[in-house]
Amino acid sequence: MPSSEVHHLFHHPIADHSFSADRQTLAVARDNNVELYARSGGKFALQDELRGHDKTVTGVDIAPRSGRIVTCSQDRNAYVWEPSPSGWKPTLVLLRINRAATSVRWSPSEAKFAVGSGARVIAVCYFEEENNWWVSKHLKKPIRSTVTSVSWHPNSVLLAAGSTDGHARVFSSFIKGVDPRPEPSTWGERLPFNTVCGEYLNGTAGWVHGCAFSPRGDALAFTAHDSSITVVYPGGPDQPPKAVVSVGTQVLPLVSLVWTSESEIVAAGYDCEAFKFRGDEQGWELTGSVESKGRPGLTDQREESALNMFRQMDLKGKVKDDTQLNTVHQNTISTVRSYAENGGSVSKFTTSGVDGRVVVWSL
Amino acid sequence: MSLVNYRTINIDLLDPESSANFDLSTLTPSVQPVSTSDVQTLAGQIPQLLRGGDTEGALRGALENAPYGADEKGKETHLTTVTEILQSIRQADMSPLLQRIYRSPNGPETLDVLMKYLYKGMASSSSSSHSTSTTNSTNKQITPQATSGFSQIHARNVGGDGGGQAMSVLLSWHEKVVEIAGAGSISRVMADRRTV
Numbered sequence: 384m385p386s387s388e389v390h391h392l393f394h395h396p397i398a399d400h401s402f403s404a405d406r407q408t409l410a411v412a413r414d415n416n417v418e419l420y421a422r423s424g425g426k427f428a429l430q431d432e433l434r435g436h437d438k439t440v441t442g443v444d445i446a447p448r449s450g451r452i453v454t455c456s457q458d459r460n461a462y463v464w465e466p467s468p469s470g471w472k473p474t475l476v477l478l479r480i481n482r483a484a485t486s487v488r489w490s491p492s493e494a495k496f497a498v499g500s501g502a503r504v505i506a507v508c509y510f511e512e513e514n515n516w517w518v519s520k521h522l523k524k525p526i527r528s529t530v531t532s533v534s535w536h537p538n539s540v541l542l543a544a545g546s547t548d549g550h551a552r553v554f555s556s557f558i559k560g561v562d563p564r565p566e567p568s569t570w571g572e573r574l575p576f577n578t579v580c581g582e583y584l585n586g587t588a589g590w591v592h593g594c595a596f597s598p599r600g601d602a603l604a605f606t607a608h609d610s611s612i613t614v615v616y617p618g619g620p621d622q623p624p625k626a627v628v629s630v631g632t633q634v635l636p637l638v639s640l641v642w643t644s645e646s647e648i649v650a651a652g653y654d655c656e657a658f659k660f661r662g663d664e665q666g667w668e669l670t671g672s673v674e675s676k677g678r679p680g681l682t683d684q685r686e687e688s689a690l691n692m693f694r695q696m697d698l699k700g701k702v703k704d705d706t707q708l709n710t711v712h713q714n715t716i717s718t719v720r721s722y723a724e725n726g727g728s729v730s731k732f733t734t735s736g737v738d739g740r741v742v743v744w745s746l
Numbered sequence: 747m748s749l750v751n752y753r754t755i756n757i758d759l760l761d762p763e764s765s766a767n768f769d770l771s772t773l774t775p776s777v778q779p780v781s782t783s784d785v786q787t788l789a790g791q792i793p794q795l796l797r798g799g800d801t802e803g804a805l806r807g808a809l810e811n812a813p814y815g816a817d818e819k820g821k822e823t824h825l826t827t828v829t830e831i832l833q834s835i836r837q838a839d840m841s842p843l844l845q846r847i848y849r850s851p852n853g854p855e856t857l858d859v860l861m862k863y864l865y866k867g868m869a870s871s872s873s874s875s876h877s878t879s880t881t882n883s884t885n886k887q888i889t890p891q892a893t894s895g896f897s898q899i900h901a902r903n904v905g906g907d908g909g910g911q912a913m914s915v916l917l918s919w920h921e922k923v924v925e926i927a928g929a930g931s932i933s934r935v936m937a938d939r940r941t942v
Contacts, residue, residue, distance in 0.1 A: 527773055548773045549939070586855075588775050589937025609937035610930035631854050633928025636937075 387674070387711055388743040390427050392420065398440060399486070399718050400735040404447035406722065409741060412440035417454050427741075435462050435473050442487035444496070453496050455484035461498050461508065463517060476517040478506040486532050492539035494561050497522075499530030505544055507556040507576075522554050522577050532593045532639075536600045540565040540574055543603055545591030551605040551613070553581040569601050571620045580620075585613040585629050592652065593639040593719075598727060606637040606650055614648075616664050626664040634658065634669075639719040643746060644728035649673060651716035651734055655708055657744065673744055674710060714738035774939040777814040785813050785820040789827045796834055802843055804831050809859045810852075814940040821942060825870070828863045833915050840922045848926050857927040858934045862942045864923065865935055867916045 390409075398412040409420040409427055415436050420427035436456035443454045452464040452471070461476040461484060478484060482501030489496045498506040498519075503526045506519040528548035535542055542556045555574035557565065570580040581603070589609035596603055604614045611631045618625040638652035643659075648667075651657035657673040692702050707713070714737035722743055723731035735741045758764040788811055795804035808828050813820050835843065847853045923931060 550773070584775060586775070587934055587938035587940065588773065589934070589939075607937065609934040610928075611934070631858065631930060631934060633930045635929050636933050 386745045388425075389711055390420075390741045390743075391739060392418075392427065392741060393739045395739050396714075396737040397717065397735040397739060397741065399442045399444075400733065400741055401443050401445045401452075401720070402722065402733065403445050403450065408445070410443045410445055410452055411735065411741065412443045412454070414439060415456070416440065417443050417452070431471065433462075433464055433471055433473070436460065438483070441483065441485050442498070444487055444489050446489045446493045449493050451489075451493070453487050453489060455487040455498050457483035459484060459500075461487060461496075461506075463496075474517060476508050476519065478508070478519050479521070480504060480506060482529070485530060488533050488535055490535045490539040490542075490556075491537055492562070495539065495556065495558065497533045497535070497542050497544075497556065499533045499544060501529040503528060503530070505530055505533060505542065505554070505556075507542070507558070509558055509561045520556075520558065520576065522556065524577065525579065525582070526552070528590075531591060534593075534595045536570075536596045537598070538565045538568070538600065541568075541570055541580060541596070541600070543594045543596055543605075545594040545605050545607075547590035549584055549588035549590055549607070551583045551591050551594045551603065551615070552579060553603060553617075554579060567620075569617045569619055581615065581617055581624070583613065583615050583624070583627065585609065585611055586631075587611070592636065593650070595640050595642055595648075597642045597645055599645060602645075604640060604642065604648055606640050606652065608636045610634060610636045612637060612640065612648065612650055612660060612667070614662070614667055628662065628664070628667045630660065630662075630667045630669060632658070632669050638715065638717055639734075641719045641721050641729065641732055643721075643732065647728070649719060649729075649732055649746075651712075651719050653715050654710075655712040655714060655716060655736070655738075656710040657716065657719065657732075657734055673746070711742055712736045712738055712740055777940055779815040780813040780820060782817060782820040782823070785816050785823050788813075789823050792827050792831065796831060801831065801835050801839070802846065805835070805843070805860075806847065806856065809856045809863075812859050812862075812942050814942065825863060825866055825942070828860075829867055829912065829916075832863075832867075832919055833912070837918060840919065841925070844922055844926045854927060854931075857923055858931050858938070859942065860919070861923055861927070861931045861935050862938070864916050864920050866942055868913065868920075 395413050400411045402409050407422045411418050417433040417440055419431040421430040436458050438456050438458035440454055440456045445452050455461040459480050461478055462473040464471040464473050478498055480500045480502040484498045484500045486499045495507055495509045505522040508517050508519040511518045526546055528546050530544050530546050532545045540555055540557045540562055542554045545551045553570055555578040557574050557576050585607050587609040589607040591605050591607050594605035602614055602616050606612050611629050613629040615624050616626040635653035637650040640648055640650035642648050646663055648660040649657050659670045660667055661670045662668055695702050716734045716736040718735045720733050721729045722733045731745050733743050792804050792808055808831055813824050847856050
């Protein structure tokens with residue numbers, strides 16, 4: 384029985400959210416700032432604010448081990464925030480992009496992070512000790528349009544990116560001196576920087592919203608604006624993929640997704656609720672909503688008395704109050720993230736959306 | 747210096763990396779070019795199926811062979827074919843027919859194609875009722891509908907009952923398709939780069 388823990392932080396859209404490794408701190412992107420919330424009891428209370436960007440913040444990510452926070456914004460900048468005795472200390476990262484930054488993620492090794500942008504480049508940033516400075520290298524070819532999302536492979540070298548040109552791509556972001564030489568994988572053997580390991584299109588070539596590698600990293604899933612989710616199983620270096628499975632759904636487009644195991648995906652988007660998908664190379668299918676409809680407390684909130692009925696008719700001109708959605712989120716879900724893992728599969732995940740809610744779901 | 751109005755310069759053309767300087771067609775799924783005569787051959791075969799009473803076969807045949815690679819004229823011809831089939835199916839038969847198509851292999855994709863034709867049909871509301879009689883509507887095509895301020899009223903007058911009826915058929919199909927294939931099929935029509 385799935386349960387949820389709802390935190391309604393404010394009445395503003397949350398562009399992105401991230402939890403610290405101990406899950407006691409929550410960072411959410413709100414307008415031009417990032418707000419840090421600390422867990423106290425069953426609630427989250429505002430603790431700190433990271434001010435520095437002067438346009439809407441589009442991405443925030445907390446590195447699980449080092450605790451550093453990276454943020455990116457439509458002002459074309461990224462900051463790395465480090466804890467210091469006098470509060471959070473920002474370091475500006477020169478991305479060298481001339482359009483908004485759209486998303487940011489730390490690599491699993493935490494030595495690099497990737498920033499997707501509207502300038503048709505992905506900036507891969509790493510710290511140069513000798514200059515005491517974050518440096519960015521651009522993944523450029525063959526991106527033809529805005530990069531909407533970036534997602535790392537567990538080996539911290541391969542990077543998946545979804546773009547509004549309808550393609551989901553897998554790049555190598557290998558940086559000498561930063562990354563150890565990666566093990567040859569099904570995506571490729573030699574991986575110099577900007578190797579395109581895969582370029583995938585779904586049936587309609589609708590623009591891609593979110594992408595993610597499977598936990599082991601041997602498959603890539605992406606959601607697109609045609610309400611579909613596509614899973615790609617690569618067939619080895621320079622080979623066509625073993626299988627490309629596309630599921631067109633009946634729901635509104637899905638924006639973000641997370642693999643909960645090698646055979647399960649949770650995705651959410653414009654339908655304001657999260658959906659479960661299950662499958663393998665032979666095929667994938669939507670198995671249902673994560674939410675159980677008809678939760679207790681959803682319908683019996685209002686007393687069904689004649690007095691109430693006439694009062695509603697008098698106040699609102701109608702009997703039923705239909706301003707509430709049937710779902711926990713009351714608006715588009717923009718980010719889905721893993722929250723707790725149990726024996727290699729995700730047992731809890733979080734969603735945040737335009738309605739200012741962050742919800743922790745138990746599977 | 748002041749003679750050059752810098753605001754009117756299209757800077758995208760001067761930037762070698764600008765999106766204006768590459769061929770966007772390489773980004774879209776490749777479609778097989780279809781000649782207009784092939785479309786017309788198909789348009790000739792479909793009525794035979796219809797006369798034989800096989801409306802489902804006719805609809806499936808028309809939707810599964812949607813000419814993505816055809817030129818405007820070919821696409822227009824095929825739209826007429828599909829519209830004719832849709833008009834020949836009774837209201838009561840719509841839902842069972844769509845259910846059968848949806849459950850069959852590739853059924854969801856077939857309904858997505860149907861949705862594309864419904865939107866195309868509604869977009870060209872006047873042409874859908876006139877494309878069957880293109881010869882006598884030449885004078886109507888000359889009238890500058892897009893620029894006249896009364897294009898809506900104009901189209902309605904010209905379309906008369908025929909246009910309104912075609913629209914109501916398309917709308918009732920639209921309702922039934924959404925019932926079965928969900929809002930996802932509408933978003934696929936908008937996202938799909940293979941147009942009908």
